[in-house]
Amino acid sequence: MQKQVDRLHKNAGRAWTRPASRSLLREIKKNGIAYLFILPAMVGIFAVILVPLVQAIVISFKRYYILDILREDPPFVGLANYAAILSDPQFWYSLKITIWFTFACVALTMLFGLLIAILLDQDFPGNNIVAVSVLVPWVIPRVASSILWKWIYDDQFGILNYILSKIGLKSFASFPWLARAGSAFWAVIIVVVWQSVPFVAVSLLAGLKTIPNEVYEAAEIDGAGFWQKTTLISIPMLRNLITILIVMSTIWDFKVFDQMFVMTEGGPAGSTMVLGIYTWMMAFGRLQMGLASALAMIMFVLVMIVTAIYLKLLMREETL
Amino acid sequence: MRNPRSGHRALLKYAVIYVAAAAVMFISLFPFLWMISTSFKPTSETFTRIPRLIPKNPTLDNYRMVLGETMIPKYFLNSLYVAILTTALSIIVASLGAYGFSRFRFPGRSPALIMILGVQMFPSQVIIIPLFIVMKNLALLNTHKSLLVSYTTFTLPLTVWMLKGFFDEIPRELEEAALIDGCSKLGAFTKIVLPLSLQGIVASAIFAFIGAWNEFMFAMTFINLEELKTMPVGLTSFFGRFTVEWNPLMAASVLFTIPSLVFFALVQRNLARGLVAGAVKG
Structure with missing residues (x-):
């Protein structure tokens, strides 16, 4: 026993005097098997995500028209692709509507998500049925729900126009939702919000459940009503969770592709051409891989700024 | 609920809850039900001015x-x-x-x-x-x-x-x-x-x-x-x-x-x- 203690002391002394680099090497050697465990995952992420990211950076400095590739190596053109994009009015338009789209989707998703979470947090008979129904829009594959909503929005026989004209809004009797610039934009927002709310509502509900009932009861005794309980207790106590959900939704909605592509393909007349669609079309419609990569890099930088905020918040919340 | 005067408030609270719950359920479920309903309808019931949720003559033709x-x-x-x-x-x-x-x-x-x-x-x-x-x-x-x-x-x-x-x-x-x-x-x-x-x-x-x-x-x-x-x-x-x-x-x-x-x-x-x-x- 005494021997062991002595050895511990000796080792501790050695650890203090050992140069940092050798101890790092030893740590790595000691944990050799750990690196074997994570190897397959890391190889996959390097080969399929990080290496392509570097390639995308390189391509963004090249004139890379895919049909030219057969004849010559794509030449470096410096910042020409970036210059072309920054002077392209379509880019600025796309950036503007992408930001508006993201802002509207996030704001509406958070608002309805919070309202539904508060509703589900109440004790009432039938609560479970409502909780399960809320999940349904999340379950439907994005492409299927986009086609479904196209049918709902149909100008002649769509159920939406039927309901609107039934409740007295006769001017909507054959309103072409997806064929007009403004309404197409909002029509897609509704679909994206419809599909994003369940996740936010379920996450917020889980958060609300962690607030002890006593807190509300104490507030009730002090005469707090529903509004005060929500704004002075629920929202402040869930501040971190709400911030994380806002950042996550911002990133997701900024990258929107599926619903927009299926419902409008960026139309009518390019009016819903968000950056996600514009970049894809530049690459696989116009085959301008260089320009498309430069666009993608701009998207990447914008998303990474938001991601950095997200990771910082998450580190505060979660212990690695 | 603790005193009789708040009985009114509780009733109102439940009314608000059920109206909200009904709205949430309608918006969550209706589009999906409409998808299912349309999939069982014959064309004649689809291109009509008075749509119905429950098909009058449900058919498996679409699936076939x-x-x-x-x-x-x-x-x-x-x-x-x-x-x-x-x-x-x-x-x-x-x-x-x-x-x-x-x-x-x-x-x-x-x-x-x-x-x-x-x-x-x-x-x-x-x-x-x-x-x-x-x-x-x-x-x-x-x-x-x-x-x-x-x-x-x-x-x-x-x-x-x-x-x-x-x-x-x-x-x-x-x-x-x-x-x-x-x-x-x-x-x-x-x-x-x-x-x-x-x-x-x-x-x-x-x-x-x-x-x-x-x-x-x-x-x-x-x-x-x-x-x-x-x-x-x-x-x-x-x-x-x-x-x-x-x-x-x-x-x-x-x-x-x-x-x-x-x-x-x-x-x-x-x-x-x-x-x-x-x-x-x-």
Whole structure:
């Protein structure tokens, strides 16, 4: 026993005097098997995500028209692709509507998500049925729900126009939702919000459940009503969770592709051409891989700024 | 409710709750019910000025047409094949990785974990261009391999982090006991940790499956042969050709939704249960 203690002391002394680099090497050697465990995952992420990211950076400095590739190596053109994009009015338009789209989707998703979470947090008979129904829009594959909503929005026989004209809004009797610039934009927002709310509502509900009932009861005794309980207790106590959900939704909605592509393909007349669609079309419609990569890099930088905020918040919340 | 005067307020509260609940249920469920309803209607009941939710003459013709006269069954099987293989690969790779991250404290661990979280946020548009060129050079365009490789990698951040969470919950003492009994590290992992985290594995597997089942952009870019298309892409091209034939389109959409509906139902139950509690206490 005494021997062991002595050895511990000796080792501790050695650890203090050992140069940092050798101890790092030893740590790595000691944990050799750990690196074997994570190897397959890391190889996959390097080969399929990080290496392509570097390639995308390189391509963004090249004139890379895919049909030219057969004849010559794509030449470096410096910042020409970036210059072309920054002077392209379509880019600025796309950036503007992408930001508006993201802002509207996030704001509406958070608002309805919070309202539904508060509703589900109440004790009432039938609560479970409502909780399960809320999940349904999340379950439907994005492409299927986009086609479904196209049918709902149909100008002649769509159920939406039927309901609107039934409740007295006769001017909507054959309103072409997806064929007009403004309404197409909002029509897609509704679909994206419809599909994003369940996740936010379920996450917020889980958060609300962690607030002890006593807190509300104490507030009730002090005469707090529903509004005060929500704004002075629920929202402040869930501040971190709400911030994380806002950042996550911002990133997701900024990258929107599926619903927009299926419902409008960026139309009518390019009016819903968000950056996600514009970049894809530049690459696989116009085959301008260089320009498309430069666009993608701009998207990447914008998303990474938001991601950095997200990771910082998450580190505060979660212990690695 | 504590005093008689607040009885009124309680009544009002319930009225508000039920009105809100009804509105939420209507908006959540109606579009889906409308999809199902349209899929069972004959054309004559679709192009009508007075639509009904319950079809007057329900028919299976749309399903018969979709299953018998279109490529939808092929797309469906392709999607199933890609999604199941993606799930299997993702779970194997992710459970090894998650175990490494959960049980060892090694240099580079935190940066690697943060990087995995970070890559999850990458816009796919950044990766898809170089990946397309690589797949083209490797002659992997128009193969399901291109999708398998991409999807497996994209699901890794989620599955690694989820499984790490589940593994963290399993007490180390169980493995240490096994190691003392002469079990190898890998043996402790496969014989003790994996069986105990079965529910976590099922949950991660389902999320991986749904991710692959849903994916649209890569599938559309990498594959243009009809017989190799997956469901999201196939449904979109089907939609392009049969724009106004809403009945078969909705039938195909219902078929597309069923697997993810079933799997979501499974996750719900699995996530609700306590995880390790049973193993330690029992």
